[in-house]
Amino acid sequence: ETGVTQTPRHLVMGMTNKKSLKCEQHLGHNAMYWYKQSAKKPLELMFVYSLEERVENNSVPSRFSPECPNSSHLFLHLHTLQPEDSALYLCASSQDIYSGANVLTFGAGSRLTVL
């Protein structure tokens, strides 16, 4: 158990579906992140939240919508996705977003397949 739990672990959805990915961290961290990991590409940072406030949004298409109701929970709402959005979506947390407290603890990931 990594301290960061992601559900579901696997998700298959059609392009017209709406689904959500959930992440929960039990580490008392103040920052949470969504990363996308595609085959043969570096990890791509999608969103960063610090104390429930979004501090980074790296030009992610609006079909991905994050939500952070509190510092322990993070969601990624998905709708009208494209097949190229198929990837492993990793949630991570860190003590804070500031220097010296920036080591990431990753969840096991949600493997998304868009048909």
Add this chain to the structure above:
Amino acid sequence: GQQVMQIPQYQHVQEGEDFTTYCNSSTTLSNIQWYKQRPGGHPVFLIQLVKSGEVKKQKRLTFQFGEAKKNSSLHITATQTTDVGTYFCAGSNSGSARQLTFGSGTQLTVLP
């Protein structure tokens, strides 16, 4: 923007051989981190280097941060099958995780 290049992309070694992966940044880094991702798993933090010229060891793993803080390396001595996985470096020019840029990773295969 900041770029972090990592080579090689793939490395196959015979068990017992040494292995090295290299990381180069287009800008001076505040710190660099290394992560390992086992097949089917998720990245797990290994170590963070902060000081220019810093060298840290973890058993058979040796991590170096260049004098100019623009490059880093991970060296594994006498690889074992448990070393299999993808090794990622990740650097930040501000020290903040919100600006952490990952390298593309080196996938290590260890042949028994």
